[in-house]
Amino acid sequence: MNISPAPIQRRNSAQSHVLRRSLTAEQPSIVGGEGAYLIDADGNRYLDACGGAAVSSLGHDNAAVRKAICAQVNTMAYAHTGLFTNPWAEELSDFLVARAPEGTGEGRVMYLGSGSEAMEAALKLARQYHVERGDTGRAHIIARAPSYHGNTLGALAVSGHAGRRAPFAPLLIDVEHIDATYGYRLRHADESEEDFGQRMAQQLEDRVQALGPETVCAFVAEPVVGASLGTQPAPAGYWRRIREICDTHGIVLIADEVMCGMGRTGSLFALEQEGVAADITTMAKGLGAGYQPIAAVMAAQRICDGILAGSGKLWNGHTYMSHAVATAGAMAVMREIEDRDLLANVRARGAELERALRERLGDHPHVGDIRGRGLFWTTEFVADRETKAPFAPERNIAGAVQQAAMAAGMICYPAQGCADGTAGDHALLAPCFTSTSEEIATIVETLAGALDSAIR
Template sequence: MRETNKDVVDTSCSAVLHRDLKLAPSRVVSSSGLYIQFDNGRRILDATGGAAVSCIGHGDERVIEAITRQAKELDYCHTMFYSCPSAEDLCQQLISSTGGQMARAFIVCSGSEAMEAAMKLSRQYFLELPTPEPSRTHFIARRESYHGTTLGALSVGGHVGRRKGYEPILMQNVSHVSPCNAYRYKLDDESIAEYVERLAKELDAEFQRVGAHNVCAFIAETVVGAALGCVPAVEGYFKAMKAVCDKYGALFVLDEVMCGMGRTGTMHAWEQEGVVPDIQTLGKGLGGGYAPIAGVLVGYRVIRALEEGSGRFSHGQTYQAHPISCAAAAAVHRIIREEGLVDNVLHMGRYLESLLKQKLGHHRYVGDIRGRGLFWGIEFVKDKASKAPFDRELDIGMLVHQKGLSLTEDGGIMLYPGAGSVDGILGDHILIAPPYTVTTSQIDLIVDLTVMAIEAAFGELAGRLPNNS
């Protein structure tokens, strides 16, 4: 008798190619509201929505109903030939959310795909102009940034750890300038205006170095997420960067995959900057985790060039504008709008900020607490005066995350760890990004558990660290 797979395969070993082959991840079996539950019965407070994804919490029945209804009506639609009501509904909502500042929306499955589409669209724009500019193939982005994990997106990103190993096959038509990170790089005797002017001059010099006629676009995260730990730009920064782009005719592209869709207290983070991008990527909070979805919002300047040129965007994917994903995202967006959740983000964000600074601002190993809305980062330092980072091998952010998961016998808190906030290698931080539905009592609990996780982590390292009290 022929052997079955059950006879020859060790079923105790996962068939999934996990991110870490040497560590079996905990298995999540259910979720509800702010909580996720593992197969061993432990229940964790998800204070980050995964990766700032679950913006309305887990298990909302209204979204589940919208998914079910869509699956019964239309499961798939090939966008080379057709459109569908859920895609039209979602894109109309997205364009309306910009106050008509953007013209069209393009829906894909992930933030990396959105960045790839944005880069191709930027290139095509210059080929579609009445007088084409085919020399524009160069992208300028920023160090200590992250724009996705596909090769094109990874090329424009400045995340040292994720680029390592792939450098030889990344795009060579990309260069990077300094991030806007006032905590780390603004000089003590430098005003905000002077700092902005210095960064604008650096970008201008980079345009000139590579040849302004060669630059396709400048790409930046409106609020830097995982790479720096929720770092917003200083006032006037993005206006100055856009002015440089306009001076040389390049496109201005903002990545809001992590910080957009209400996360920072306005539906789009750029609304707080006084600028409108030519192209914008969005993702995580778009579908709230209920379906894989991301997108690109395109400004009138770019759309006009395509309409007056070839009349098409030379790009497409099999699962582009998937009906079920669009239905899920449309339901999420409708809930955010109808329940005024962006206002709650603003209000609860102020409370979260005040509580974090009250309880951790004087902690001897907390260097900076920064963010906007419900998007906050805590950077750890071994010396507050010099801002010196911890040794890389200590992996402070990950240790805090791990301690958070095991605070009690029954559960704990999930925090989002990160590293490289100083130079792409050194520098430790954690992110906090609760759902837009969060209440004051839930924020009280999140902050209390975060403090406990931090104390537990540094308690374990006692005797190995300097005392800066």
């Protein structure tokens, strides 16, 4: 029996039966991976500077993870979680809870297939927690904009991304949005970082008061905002104040670490660096590092206690929860990160990446801001540095940068909409945790060249 797919070269989407993201674009077919490189059917090599969407943190040919996945497929692939648990889901949960930010307590973790599913499950878990305790009036969810929490209807409703929401708006539940901490455009010239953080956090307090504190179910935010705003960390003190507000009013704090978690910012959990713990934390991309589709929802002890004192049951189940092959793969990813001390490399290469970006692009006439943390960095492009005016969205400068970078053999992650929902271009970088100094230098040089050719 032939188990290899027929080799295809570049195939135009119009000739394809795959319902691709673009129904018209021509796309190379990827057939291999080597370290930080992806290889297409024509033999072209692409330096993956963004891990797809901050997914491939271990590069594309990690032997230990491949071995763990194959071993589990050969042992036992699937058993339904209504009746059974499995050793990998148990071990992975022990691992994550033991390393969760202080204040999480004895938490528990559920596993799903995507970040969107994890966000849906997190929202339902927050609601379940209140209902179990008889606090049934809590239904409002407050999130931030810009933000992105996923494409399923609940996760999209929470997302503060005007462009992605627009066509589906009539299907979305009502969610309140406050501003994300977009320092480049929202911080006043004479304002300290701390004052900016307090002012932004006050938006949550004000919105809670306007809605009625007893009606608010959860506050949702990304500790370091991913693609919608471009690797935006929060100002010092912001998260502590957010935690205080949630505690004061009994609001569940949901940290969406789907993109920024699992080592991407230099610590396993992004919130660790803010000195607070969320009540519910979602993780996805770096958890499986692309070797298996897997996402997770971690409930802190307080949430589990609420459920244990009530029904003792999770009111949200999925067929593929705690999948044995996916959890085996994710456990191997976590072991690689820890045993090889890869977070030290994230911090060291991250510092090099920041330095090189600032040196090479800091004075560029069309670079407005460079922001990020760990190996998670963004360059925001502007038409005018003085006024911070974004490029006209129709020019799609971010897309043009991506195309130019790809032509030069590198992949970066473009996005639009950070400035006002539709305008505002940036390119996000999320190199693998095993990156070398040479690769970091190549990434910055290629990005600079791509920006110049995109603008030309």
